[in-house]
Amino acid sequence: MSDTYDHKEIEAKWRKKWQEDGIYKTEEDSSKPKYYCLDMFPYPSGDGLHVGHPKGYIATDIVSRYKKMNGFNILHPMGWDAFGLPAENYAIKNKIHPRIAVEQNIERFKKQLELLGFNYDWSREINTTDPSYYKWTQWAFIKMFEKGLAYESNEPINWCPSCKTGLANEDVEDGKCERCGTVVEKKPLRQWVLKIREYADRLLSDVEKLDWPESIKESQRNWIGKSEGAEVIFKIKDSDLEVPIYTTRIDTIYSGTFIILAPEHPLIDSLMDKIENSELVEQYRNDVSKIEDKDRTTLEKEKTGVELKGVIAINPATKEEVPVWIADFVLFQYGTGAVFADAHDQRDFDLAKKYNIPLKVSIVPNNEEREDVEKLNTCFEGEGILINSEEFDSLSSAEARPKIIEKLEKEGLAKKATNYKLRDWVFSRQRYWGEPIPIIHCQKCGPVAVPEADLPVKLPEVDSYEPTGTGESPLANISEWVNTKCPKCGGEGKRETNTMPQWAGSSWYYLRFEDNKNDSALVDKEKEKYWSSVDLYVGGAEHATRHLIYARFWHKFLFDIGAVNYDEPFTKLQHVGLINASDGRKMSKRWGNVINPDDIVETLGADTLRVYEMFMGPFDQGVSWSEDGVVGPRRFLEKVWKLKNKISEENNSDEIEKILHKTIKKVSEDISSMSFNTAISQMMILTNALEKEDFVNKENYKTLILLLAPFAPHITEEINIQMGNTEYLCNQKWPEYDLSKIEEKNLKIGVQINGKLRGVIEIEKGFNEDQVKKIVENTPEVVRWLEKKTISKFIYIPEKVISIVISE
């Protein structure tokens, strides 16, 4: 037996053996319960992995090994999300075709992952850029098209002038391109859009049944942004035209003294012949169109607007004639793009004060505080008591709302309405490196889906894959590819040249792992029934409103067309906290603070890296890498290694047995709850205890090795074989604990006097209050506090604490 722990030799040896014996290959086996444990698959960047990337992968590796040892059939796969802008930009920068770059980067990533000893079943590897994969991404798109969920639109969209492509709402952060930080412009562009809004209600309500972190669920609720209110109709005087207005505060309708349209509102064009100051109006609309969205939506900006002179609307409740304004703070994309304005909204209030538009009060907080509001000295935005509201006077806001809707509904002037912030998903990109959208445009038939038999529509080779910037993808230049026949009428057709966004392939990849070689279906329904849903999904919280919404939408659609058996893809989600550099900053080439896992594997070993990353702190919390800290886990593994030399057939003390069984219990529970840090500290406690013994019982040692195996698979496998066992640890049974060995016969209980701990006594389990009291009375360290005092209360909380209250 070699005495030094040579991690390099041991890890290389077992990596090779595991691979040769194919022990991580997963087969369907309906006799066993399944466990599907999934990582968010990476985009294979050119920089390779840094030490933060594997944190989530280590966790799923531990959980899946643990589940396997507990008799589950596990699915733990890995693949590559390789389409999209970053891959393409990397390729352009390095003057290399994206396909080649992706191949190289995948190779590098895979090597790095293999060094860490993961139990991935590589026979199920997938790659979103593989035509046999994106065939099914295209297939799903066609199904959506057939169901009317994919449509063409010409509305102005977010355009990133640097990435030279349109973007979805989700890709814009604070008015900037999420990818490159460039300020996004509005650009009218023909594009493909998916009707994710049709799923808004289900996406929202089903959030409740997910075992996900509350923060992510909350983000999704906010992003979907459901609000309930009413739609009211303001008719335009002397015309057939009317303005539908969405409001959540119909209780303020009696103070609606004017209405405001978004400057983009198309109704304005129909009103042009009535508008007396059309020049001014046009100028305002023009000015607004030039302001970037980001600036337009800052609260600090002073309110501006222009009245549409000559246009009069009728308030449906008061029947009063009210002026019509346009103002840029009214957003065309939200609600109906029009609001009724009153003294109970700060923005309307400010605008009215500035331009001397008449205001009226219809809500007051209560009778005591009504004076200031009524004098219009202040804008009251809250809910309160109605005044000046005919029969609704003296009702509360909440009481009045349904009643006002009811009344106006009878006149056909209002109805209940619901609104969402969620916008439909802008799905086309004017770039090369994505799935071609499988549509053929025909002059006669319009857009026609490519027949299923002709899928995949392969991404053609091009000379230049750089973006054109014109709003056309580079594919538009390949006429032999673009020009084709219409599948419907056989006439001349042109292929759609836009490609899909990066999020397309990742919206359903988890299904493909269940059946990655199927050429006749996206996934076999029987296999899907067995493996789905994903039991544990681990990844970064930054995907809360992008990937995790898109995937849920995509999945619900597949459920609706009968392609899958369940209506949610991920049962349990756990997010992984980032690992920052030791300076607290994000690891980045720019700061020169990147730590490469390969280096740690070389110097300290993969097992040490694994244990350290799990020991650093709570799994879902961010932490900074510590050069000093990483030696702790290394010392721990060395201690475990050295215990080999003390193996004996003799039994250890009851005290050791107790710690051992406690450890089995704690490690089992902590893996299930993903509290890896405390599982490791408990194993450290056991190891420290064993170290102090003269010998270590062989079975006890074996138990420790089994518990540690999911965390540190290499070193434990080596110890296992050195102990004379031939079966791989991952195929062995997880240890069970014996509660009777954990339970204490004697308990140490604290004694509090007036709330302060004054001593600790030892009692036998099951002692009653009198017995306990007797012991207390014979404990000098406690009794000295009781001299010359009266005991007014003696409380014994069984097996927990004694609390004595005394007075002079």
Add this chain to the structure above:
RNA sequence: GCCCGGGUGGUGGAAUUGGUAUACACGCACGACUUAAAAUCGUGUCCCUCUGGGAUGCGGGUUCGAUUCCCGCCCCGGGCACCA
């Protein structure tokens, strides 16, 4: 502004159906081994005016007892936001 999560030693952190706060690890100090160093092992390590007192962001409250529950704040991280 609204919503979600968090605040504990020099550092990462542990402990919550209300019951002995500071487990485990790092760092540091001292000691053993060594010609010496590294490694390893051992001891100590919340603070103070230390027979005692104080401390889980701050201020109150409930309780025999509060890191845990309630009320009012402060700070940090995240989501949403001229959203009608």
